[in-house]
Amino acid sequence: MNNKRYATYLILIIALFFFGCGGPVTGENETNTLASSISLHVGDKKYFMIYTKESVITWEGSSVHGKHDGYANISKGELMIENGQLTGGTVEIDMNTIEDKNYGRNNKLIKHLKDPDFFDVKRFPFSTIVITKVESIDGEHKKVTGNLTIKGITHPVTFSAIMEIKGGIVKANGKLVIDRTLWDVRYKSGKFFDNLKDQAISDSIEFQIKILAKK
Template sequence: MNNKLSISYLLLFITPLIFSCREAVKDENENNVSASVLSLHVGDEKYLMINTEESVVTWKGSNLNGINTQTGYVYISKGELMIENRQLMGGAVEVDMNTIEDKNHGSDNKLVNHLKDADFFNVKKFPFSAISITRVTPVNGGNKKVTANLTIKGITHSVTFPIKIEVMDGTVKANAKLVIDRTKWDVRYKSAKFYDNLANQTMSDSIEFHIKIIAKNRIN
């Protein structure tokens, strides 16, 4: 695979993307607005296309006690960031769920096939996930707090997460960490919320995504 980098979903979604966190994470809001990739329009802002060869989402998941963890990758299919006065103002990312990989065994193995089936992400029916930024709040320096609409399995909720942005001439580097409660997106497999008597087979409801994005090339 290209650029198997450990990052700090988004993207996109992408994390990321079944993780070692032991507690379900609360989303600040819920919003059923579609999070498909934005069609960005005219103005004085710069719209930078995400370089899909250099960008990646790393996912991590675990059972409830955090002992058995799994890590892998999923890839961004397209996306754009909006930059104004060297500041992140918005953007959108689409993640191809068919590109899910396991860090140790690649894309063709029992684990990945299970992640693609209806127990998890039902990739045949929902081949893409997406995230669209709705608000960016400065924290300090290049550190921001992003609020965005995250869509997985056709379900959209609002999420808020930290992101670090580095803006250079013609290039933006972004690193983010996003942790979600998977059950809000109907990923219920071996969740203690929905299944009794799982004992040590119970999986954490938290999924963590580490998102690395490189965006380049002004769009006219």
């Protein structure tokens, strides 16, 4: 009788250990999946889907020794158009597609940009821009405000853009300059490290955003 009772307790302990260990792992996977994905309003006439083959993010960073520039692909997104005007939208950037203009993706610079010193792409494979406000400046020129999320950190940003809406197609080109340290990209930043001298890297990163969206 005691042996049976002991066996029952042992089974219960094993079961609790199994489910207790398994639970958090599953939850973490679900959180990562949700964090790296956006939902699109497919079928809603107000939304124009971003045509990723004709859309791209161009980046430029600099140091005392010169500049580096390259690309990152837009994985998916949408623009909300109401009464012929941009009123919202979401853009998702696949950080695994970062590449250097001259040397492609398989080089030391790109590998370094993907590691925790910079964008920690393994943990944060996607960045997003969510448009929250659009003001008309002059004709096709717009002032766009939104929330930019990089490495799981979100800050508001404002940038200028030129937009054209014709025959079910939206073309947009914008320029955004950010202070990378606000998104915890501090590697060789003069704000956080002393005596860098000629090893310092500029805190500013410039992005050129080219988008083509269709109904």
